Amino acid sequence: xxxxxxxxxxxxxxxxxxxxxxxxxxxxxxxxxxxxxxxxxxxxxxxxxxxxxxxxxxxxxxxxxxxxxxxxxxxxxxxxxxxxxxxxxxxxxxxxxxxxxxxxxxxxxxxx
Amino acid sequence: xxxxxxxxxxxxxxxxxxxxxxxxxxxxxxxxxxxxxxxxxxxxxxxxxxxxxxxxxxxxxxxxxxxxxxxxxxxxxxxxxxxxxxxxxxxxxxxxxxxxxxxxxxxxxxxx
Numbered sequence: 001x002x003x004x005x006x007x008x009x010x011x012x013x014x015x016x017x018x019x020x021x022x023x024x025x026x027x028x029x030x031x032x033x034x035x036x037x038x039x040x041x042x043x044x045x046x047x048x049x050x051x052x053x054x055x056x057x058x059x060x061x062x063x064x065x066x067x068x069x070x071x072x073x074x075x076x077x078x079x080x081x082x083x084x085x086x087x088x089x090x091x092x093x094x095x096x097x098x099x100x101x102x103x104x105x106x107x108x109x110x111x112x
Numbered sequence: 113x114x115x116x117x118x119x120x121x122x123x124x125x126x127x128x129x130x131x132x133x134x135x136x137x138x139x140x141x142x143x144x145x146x147x148x149x150x151x152x153x154x155x156x157x158x159x160x161x162x163x164x165x166x167x168x169x170x171x172x173x174x175x176x177x178x179x180x181x182x183x184x185x186x187x188x189x190x191x192x193x194x195x196x197x198x199x200x201x202x203x204x205x206x207x208x209x210x211x212x213x214x215x216x217x218x219x220x221x222x223x224x
Binding site: 006009032036043044045046049086090097098099100101102103104105 | 143145147152153154155156157160162168170202204206211212213214215216217218
């Protein structure tokens with residue numbers, strides 16, 4: 001069975017500082033990895049996925065199959081980045097009924 | 113985002129009562145999901161559905177029942193609510209064209 005680990009429950013940085021939210025996964029097949037974000041009083045939404053290899057709101061994430069990691073990074077954090085971030089895995093993209101396995105989440109606070 | 117709605121948004125009930133949480137989507141997406149969100153556990157899949165009349169268990173199905181008689185609706189029923197089912201419940205949907213999951217606003221359920 002697959003597993004997603006986000007080792008930090010809480011992460012606090014100052015505005016303008018770099019931020020890295022860690023995500024490690026355990027799965028023997030070919031997963032698709034996602035980052036979902038939940039801003040205060042808003043619904044959960046997709047931030048980015050590894051196959052698109054794009055930068056959203058200044059965030060990037062690279063899939064490292066050797067280290068089974070998908071860390072989320074941003075070089076200069078902004079106060080509006082404060083939110084709960086979830087790393088999620090879909091096993092065998094499309095072949096798993098699109099089920100996602102989520103990590104426990106990291107609450108990011110960006111201080112002024 | 114208005115394409116997926118949940119009702120009620122807040123519900124307080126007592127132990128042993130039956131409660132039904134509603135989920136409605138307007139996109140005619142095939143797949144629908146129910147998650148519960150708990151501090152320290154992240155999001156966990158309760159049940160999912162690949163199409164009308166096709167449902168299957170997720171990670172934490174015990175104590176819950178689902179049905180899907182119509183593509184657009186996916187109600188979740190707690191047959192005899194327990195305090196451990198106090199949680200925030202999210203419904204989500206995805207089409208087969210894209211595996212991005214779209215989430216509803218959530219239902220905050222308190223079982224006294």
